[in-house]
Amino acid sequence: MIDNFDMSLVDWSRAQFALTAIYHWIFVPLTLGLSFILAIMESIYVKTGNEEWKRITRFWMTLFGINFAIGVATGIILEFEFGTNWSNYSWFVGDIFGAPLAVEGILAFFLESTFVAVMFFGWNKVSKKFHLTSTWLVAVGANLSALWILVANAWMQHPVGMIFNPETARNEMVNFWAVIFNQVAIDKFLHTISSGFLLASMFVVSISSWFLIRRREMYMAKRSMLIAGIFGFLSSVLVAYTGDSSARTISQVQQVKFASMEALYEGKTNAGLVAFGLLKDTDRKIGNKTVKDFLVKIEIPSLLSVLTGGDKDAYVPGLKDHIDGNVERKIMATPEKMERGKYAQGVLQIYNRARMTGDKEQIESIKGIFKDKDFQTNYFRYFGYASVQKPEEVIPNVSITFYSFHLMVMLGFIFLLIFAMALYFLFRDEIADKRWFLWIVLFSLPLPYIASELGWILTEVGRQPWIIQDLMHVSGAVSQIKTGSVITTFILFSVLFTGLLISEISIMLKQIKTGPRH
């Protein structure tokens, strides 16, 4: 029973998960992108036979190895938390999470661990071609293993391909392909890996800038910057394309998140896209939530309508449409969804009573209801709304959602500009003399990490109050454990991960200063 629920438990559990996920994600994108950059560099070495390329590849491989080793298994802590802190959720998602994570584990183990060893230990011990194949397989394996966890996360944003079984209280996968080819999963996978490519490219370009500033290893730095510049530029374009596709999908399947991303309270046609904006509080409220307005904004007229609906007359619903409903636009009001969620919850309650009394006929009848398409589409899909007490609860934190989205997009365009300028200066052979540019690039190194984390903050905060969109409220997902134990592990994780991060940075800096070996 969670009638008198301790919200600090929910908040601490969320904070703990956010902390571990954010730290884990510091290590992952560099692995995703740098593995491909290594594969490209080594391919050039094998193709040309130029030993300098081998030296370049081995230098970046050292940095890859440090990041890979420090980051490996940090994601397992998230799985610990599922079982301990989020047990209701873990049970409720059933095999939807289990199957993709099992595939990820097998792939990660066999592909990465086997071929990573060949990649590091195999120089001069296996043939050039076999070594190169191993490097490519590490890159493909790392990115494929990311696919499965992203599929699982995509299901949380847009649950499809399952039926809830009242007997086990679990969701059971009935359509594997619907889960895999969920539009959110496709967008998420492509956007996430391309942002990893971008981050790794910025990493290589930034460190190469340091060598150029110090006028050391000029050949290596210029060649590395060329490869990373091209790879990063192409990745930036892909990030922009997949980001646009992701936003369109969100506008269809997570409309409240989408309205929050744009701080759009009143729905409208000819809706403009906010390119830049600062929010302020107003006197107006939706329930007990303060409505935000723009202190300043730069808007591109009609673009939001065009991007989401195909033309400027397309209506983009605002947050008020979702709370109060809009009959003309066929948008259901939140109180109506709450009623439907309570109805679905009531059916489950009847099932529970039937089990207690041993009424087999009733049990079978209700099992049939849960399999019924109409019930699934019109009632069970709003199951989480049964946990909502006030309609305005379904609005996420608009400021965090808005700023994380806009900052991420702004940074994306800055990276595109940096790669374009780096390539321009390289092709004109002026890069070593553009010290102002090299310093900017060097100090830009944290920016792709910030952008990448902002993307996840947008994804997760924007989905609140749901842990599974519309199906499960975050408060119903946590385990009934003591808040104190969550605070203790929060502190332990902070210490552990900070220690790991400091170790990574210090070992990496030492290797960078040492430079490539002869």
Add this chain to the structure above:
Amino acid sequence: MNRILLFLNRFIRLYYDGFRDMPNWGRKIWIIIIIKLFIMFAILKIFFFHDFLKSKYDNDKQRSEYVRDQLINSHATHD
């Protein structure tokens, strides 16, 4: 058979030589990995991260009943 043995021998040698000739930074990394895994599995997992449902209930039937009860009675008090 000989070819398999030869392959296995080369495979083991790859790891053996790799670890033996590992540079200093590699050794440091391995120490960090071992400490990290020890903290994660021997301390955090054992003392702090019991599987809540497995430790509280004996079988899946009981776990299902518990979660179903939670789903039926869940309503948040968050603002």
